[in-house]
Amino acid sequence: xxxxxxxxxxxxxxxxxxxxxxxxxxxxxxxxxxxxxxxxxxxxxxxxxxxxxxxxxxxxxxxxxxxxxxxxxxxxxxxxxxxxxxxxxxxxxxxxxxxxx
Amino acid sequence: xxxxxxxxxxxxxxxxxxxxxxxxxxxxxxxxxxxxxxxxxxxxxxxxxxxxxxxxxxxxxxxxxxxxxxxxxxxxxxxxxxxxxxxxxxxxxxxxxxxxxxxxxxxxxxxxxxxxxxxxxxxxxxxxxxxxxxxx
Numbered sequence: 001x002x003x004x005x006x007x008x009x010x011x012x013x014x015x016x017x018x019x020x021x022x023x024x025x026x027x028x029x030x031x032x033x034x035x036x037x038x039x040x041x042x043x044x045x046x047x048x049x050x051x052x053x054x055x056x057x058x059x060x061x062x063x064x065x066x067x068x069x070x071x072x073x074x075x076x077x078x079x080x081x082x083x084x085x086x087x088x089x090x091x092x093x094x095x096x097x098x099x100x101x
Numbered sequence: 102x103x104x105x106x107x108x109x110x111x112x113x114x115x116x117x118x119x120x121x122x123x124x125x126x127x128x129x130x131x132x133x134x135x136x137x138x139x140x141x142x143x144x145x146x147x148x149x150x151x152x153x154x155x156x157x158x159x160x161x162x163x164x165x166x167x168x169x170x171x172x173x174x175x176x177x178x179x180x181x182x183x184x185x186x187x188x189x190x191x192x193x194x195x196x197x198x199x200x201x202x203x204x205x206x207x208x209x210x211x212x213x214x215x216x217x218x219x220x221x222x223x224x225x226x227x228x229x230x231x232x233x234x235x236x237x
Contacts, residue, residue, distance in 0.1 A: 076167075076228055077147070078219035079135045083167050085149045088211075088230065092150050092165065100211035100230065 015060045023062040026096065027055035030064040034090025038074055049074045053086055064090065108202035108235040110164035111148045114192070117199060118144065121191040129170075129184050139224070141173040142184055154234065161205070164233040171217070172225040178214070185212065185227035192231055201235075208232040 006012070013019050035050045052068040064087060066074060077083030091098040111133060118124045119131040130136060130143040150165040168188055172180035189209060196204045211230030216223040 072215065073219075076213075076215050077169065078217045079139065079171075079224070080219045083147055083149065083169075085167065088165070089149060092152065098210050098230070100213060 014062075020057065020060070020062070024055060024057045026094065027057070027062050027064045029094040030087065030090040030096070031055040032090075033093035034064065034086035036093070037086040037089040038084045049084075049086070053090075105159075105237055107151060107159050107162045108164075108237055110151060110162070110166060110233060110235065111146050113199055113201035113204070113235060114164075114166055114168075114195070114231070114233060115146045116201065117195055118146075118188055118191055121194075123187050124191050127184055127187060139171070139174070139220075142176055142180055143171050144184065144188055145169040145171070149230075161234060161236045164235060165210070166231050166233060168229040168231060169217075170227045170229065176225070178225045181225040181227045182214070185229050189229055189231075192233075195233065202237050204233055204235045206234040 014023065031053050034053050038049045040050060049066060049068055049071065052071065053064070053066050055064050056062070066087065068074075073081050074084050075087055088098050115131045115133065124131075127142065130141070132143050132145050133147070135145065136143055145168070147167045147169070148164060149167055152163040153159050154161040154163050168185070170181055170185040170188060172178070172184070189212065192207055195207050209229065209231055211228065213228050215226055215228050217226045
């Protein structure tokens with residue numbers, strides 16, 4: 001008898017309804033925690049990144065994302081902005097580990 | 102009774118890289134904020150997190166640090182790229198005893214080329230996310 005590991009096992013498991021629920025809960029936890037990492041000010045032109053951090057699930061693909069063209073500035077910072085890192089901090093605050101792909 | 106503070110993760114890493122021969126050989130500055138003069142390369146170190154790892158409380162800390170490896174005005178992608186790879190290689194040798202604390206392990210969770218578009222034209226930058234485990 002020979003055991004051959006299924007190379008697509010993780011992907012197949014992720015598509016099951018139960019795992020889809022688990023993944024979405026994790027994505028929502030990341031989003032909830034990530035919103036705490038970005039500032040909110042009085043200026044109506046700012047503070048919208050919090051509203052753009054979302055957990056989504058479509059066609060088996062689960063994501064936490066910043067749905068904003070300037071989202072990369074919030075996550076990675078710039079010469080003018082510190083890195084608030086809502087996604088990376090959100091992952092850690094949710095008790096998960098971040099590994100960039 | 103004296104209070105024992107957790108390690109200053111930013112200071113530990115910045116001081117280490119500043120004096121590492123491979124990093125200093127690139128003549129890049131190690132900074133905690135954007136320098137006034139952005140004509141030559143620099144590495145900005147920013148702490149993103151400091152998690153308590155195990156009892157006793159706040160003895161061993163897991164630091165998540167972002168290194169923004171910027172090219173100078175004319176260095177472009179090759180300079181930013183090399184600066185990030187040299188800094189990352191130097192961090193691999195970080196475990197050990199330092200004036201700021203003892204490092205028990207390191208890791209990397211990110212290494213991305215993300216030009217800084219707040220410059221015109223965008224300035225080449227590689228962002229390295231490092232994890233450092235340290236205790237006093």
